[in-house]
Amino acid sequence: xxxxxxxxxxxxxxxxxxxxxxxxxxxxxxxxxxxxxxxxxxxxxxxxxxxxxxxxxxxxxxxxxxxxxxxxxxxxxxxxxxxxxxxxxxxxxxxxxxxxxxxxxxxxxxxxxxxxxxxxxxxxxxxxxxxxxxxxxxxxxxxxxxxxxxxxxxxxxxxxxxxxxxxxxxxxxxxxxxxxxxxxxxxxxxxxxxxxxxxxxxxxxxxxxxxxxxxxxxxxxxxxxxxxxxxxxxxxxxxxxxxxxxxxxxxxxxxxxxxxxxxxxxxxxxxxxxxxxxxxxxxxxxxxxxxx
Numbered sequence: 001x002x003x004x005x006x007x008x009x010x011x012x013x014x015x016x017x018x019x020x021x022x023x024x025x026x027x028x029x030x031x032x033x034x035x036x037x038x039x040x041x042x043x044x045x046x047x048x049x050x051x052x053x054x055x056x057x058x059x060x061x062x063x064x065x066x067x068x069x070x071x072x073x074x075x076x077x078x079x080x081x082x083x084x085x086x087x088x089x090x091x092x093x094x095x096x097x098x099x100x101x102x103x104x105x106x107x108x109x110x111x112x113x114x115x116x117x118x119x120x121x122x123x124x125x126x127x128x129x130x131x132x133x134x135x136x137x138x139x140x141x142x143x144x145x146x147x148x149x150x151x152x153x154x155x156x157x158x159x160x161x162x163x164x165x166x167x168x169x170x171x172x173x174x175x176x177x178x179x180x181x182x183x184x185x186x187x188x189x190x191x192x193x194x195x196x197x198x199x200x201x202x203x204x205x206x207x208x209x210x211x212x213x214x215x216x217x218x219x220x221x222x223x224x225x226x227x228x229x230x231x232x233x234x235x236x237x238x239x240x241x242x243x244x245x246x247x248x249x250x251x252x253x254x255x256x257x258x259x260x261x262x263x264x265x266x267x268x269x270x271x272x273x274x275x276x277x278x279x280x281x282x283x284x285x286x287x288x289x290x291x292x
Contacts, residue, residue: 023264030261031064034212034249038193039153041211042186045161045202046195046247047227048216053245054195055086057214058157059266061193062091065155066111078111080157081128087113087157093270102275105131107138113272122172124163129174132156132181132190139188150189161194162201170203182206199226213250214261217242231255 020028038044046061048054062080070076080087088096096113097105105114105127116127135154143150163169164178185192196202200223207230218224218239228236231250235258238248242260249259 023262027060027261027263028064028067030249030259031060032067034214035061035064035068037212037251039191040186042189042191043182043206043210044191044193044212044214045207045210046193046214046216047199047218048197048242048247049219050197051244052216052242053247053263054197054216055084055090055159056245056266057216057247057263058159058193058195059087059091060263062087062157063266066092070153071110074110074152076110076153076155078155078157079105079131080113081116081124081131081159082113083116083118083124083160083163085115085117086159088115088272090266090268091272092268094272095275096272097275099127106275107134109275112275121163121169124160125169125172125174125178128158128164129178133177135190136181136184136188139190143188153189153191155191155193158192158194161196165194165203165206166201167203170205179203179205183209198223199230211252213252214247215239215250216247231258 046054046057062078065071065076065078068076071078080091082088082096091113094111094113095109096115099105099114099116099118105112114127114131116124118124118127139150139154158164165182169175170179181190182192194202194206198219199207213230215227216239218227218236224236224239227239230252232255235248235250235255238258242248245263245265247261247263249261251257
């Protein structure tokens with residue numbers, strides 16, 4: 001049938017929820033439980049060798065964050081730092097910002113991917129620290145204004161977290177500040193979720209402050225030895241047989257109960273789109289920027 005271009009055609013999107021398998025429902029339920037635990041302690045790491053499925057797992061965790069009831073009520077704000085284009089092209093329909101084009105990362109957008117395509121580790125670190133330091137001060141002010149109550153949670157996803165929290169990075173002049181923010185983040189409802197290929201690349205002081213981990217296959221005897229110091233040899237050896245998409249959920253307060261989770265390939269709902277200051281005014285959340 002020919003359609004006249006002047007005709008107005010209203011396309012009504014389907015409101016039907018996709019049918020989920022029992023495995024998908026189980027995975028979602030486990031991820032929701034994990035996010036609830038992380039939300040309380042505020043410090044968390046995903047660790048595994050290259051191509052173990054870490055970024056795919058984080059995409060599922062990011063969706064789980066946005067699935068929470070508090071998110072719908074503006075009680076959660078999510079910022080994902082993306083140095084390797086794992087989120088900008090693969091996550092759902094939220095804005096992304098190219099840090100080479102836009103200097104200042106806005107604090108008014110509820111969900112945002114920050115593309116930091118710098119080859120120098122120090123530049124990546126500086127981009128992330130600018131946001132963390134700004135928000136740390138902001139959340140302290142808000143907590144005072146709300147009589148000691150944090151009005152909302154910030155979730156930060158940091159790929160290649162050793163750029164900020166690695167042993168070498170913490171020896172820089174900004175390292176003490178980075179460790180302070182990481183250590184005190186729970187006081188201001190700032191949840192830091194990092195990704196790294198190796199425990200050995202991340203500062204020991206940061207690892208010791210994490211209560212939870214999702215761990216995939218690990219590489220080399222040194223890495224297994226580092227992990228064994230956290231969990232014991234039995235659990236460390238379990239990682240040797242993990243396949244792509246398989247992870248162990250480690251609760252350091254309950255090492256007798258280690259759960260294995262398999263995460264399928266992430267299915268996008270839409271695609272990320274570029275942040276434009278003028279066109280994004282609708283996304284400003286007053287509670288995220290209100291100092292009054």
